[in-house]
Amino acid sequence: MPTPWSDEELKASVEAYVEMLDKQRRGERVIKARYYRTLEKRFGRAAKAFEYRAQNISHVYALQGRTWIAGLKPAGNVGVNIVARLEALIAEVEGHQPSASATFATEVNEQRGLYRDNASTSPTGRLVPDKKAVNTTVYEREPAVVAWVLTKADGVCECCDSPAPFTREDGSLFLEVHHLKRLADGGPDIVENAIALCPNCHRELHAGVGKHELAARLIDKIERLDAY
Numbered sequence: 001m002p003t004p005w006s007d008e009e010l011k012a013s014v015e016a017y018v019e020m021l022d023k024q025r026r027g028e029r030v031i032k033a034r035y036y037r038t039l040e041k042r043f044g045r046a047a048k049a050f051e052y053r054a055q056n057i058s059h060v061y062a063l064q065g066r067t068w069i070a071g072l073k074p075a076g077n078v079g080v081n082i083v084a085r086l087e088a089l090i091a092e093v094e095g096h097q098p099s100a101s102a103t104f105a106t107e108v109n110e111q112r113g114l115y116r117d118n119a120s121t122s123p124t125g126r127l128v129p130d131k132k133a134v135n136t137t138v139y140e141r142e143p144a145v146v147a148w149v150l151t152k153a154d155g156v157c158e159c160c161d162s163p164a165p166f167t168r169e170d171g172s173l174f175l176e177v178h179h180l181k182r183l184a185d186g187g188p189d190i191v192e193n194a195i196a197l198c199p200n201c202h203r204e205l206h207a208g209v210g211k212h213e214l215a216a217r218l219i220d221k222i223e224r225l226d227a228y
């Protein structure tokens with residue numbers, strides 16, 4: 001039986017991950033093996049295990065629709081218990097309010113596994129769902145940036161070049177403005193980092209397999225865009 005991971009070990013793993021991700025964002029060289037070796041010395045667990053844990057952390061970032069560390073491919077074979085602990089620790093270490101989006105997605109996936117075998121009994125659900133107040137950090141966005149990017153796109157998705165999928169009630173064409181480097185990841189709110197997208201391309205850039213490669217292709221394709 002492998003030893004279960006203590007809170008201390010998981011927290012140290014998340015701290016190392018967040019530090020590596022920060023370095024990657026700043027364009028600094030990240031020597032990942034050094035982090036795993038330090039953790040191995042501290043906790044007496046193999047460096048390889050910490051590397052694998054880091055891939056689980058990428059998995060949580062991926063479920064949240066965020067950018068993960070290059071070279072640490074998301075590894076999703078972790079249960080809801082570990083995902084919930086990692087998600088809470090990421091919020092704590094990054095200093096923002098916890099979200100439970102990765103935990104919820106994991107619960108949905110686990111339940112899907114159950115329904116795959118037997119979907120004849122549907123869930124009762126809740127007639128009156130519980131509610132809770134949450135505190136979130138939002139980034140103030142510049143309306144002028146959104147306005148300029150939408151005007152420039154003129155109703156055509158800058159990713160797939162398809163026309164906006166529908167017209168809003170006010171008559172405007174529906175496209176969404178996305179920041180290639182998220183504001184939450186330290187990206188600037190400027191037109192060189194913003195792109196007008198149809199909802200499909202937008203979700204794909206947050207959640208699609210190969211989303212980092214797709215973002216890189218867009219930076220090549222659209223002259224206005226810069227890598228940040």
Ligand SMILES: [Zn+2]
Pocket residue numbers: 157158159160161162197198199200201202
């Ligand atoms: Zn599109």
Ligand SMILES: [Zn+2]
Pocket residue numbers: 177178179202206
């Ligand atoms: Zn977006």
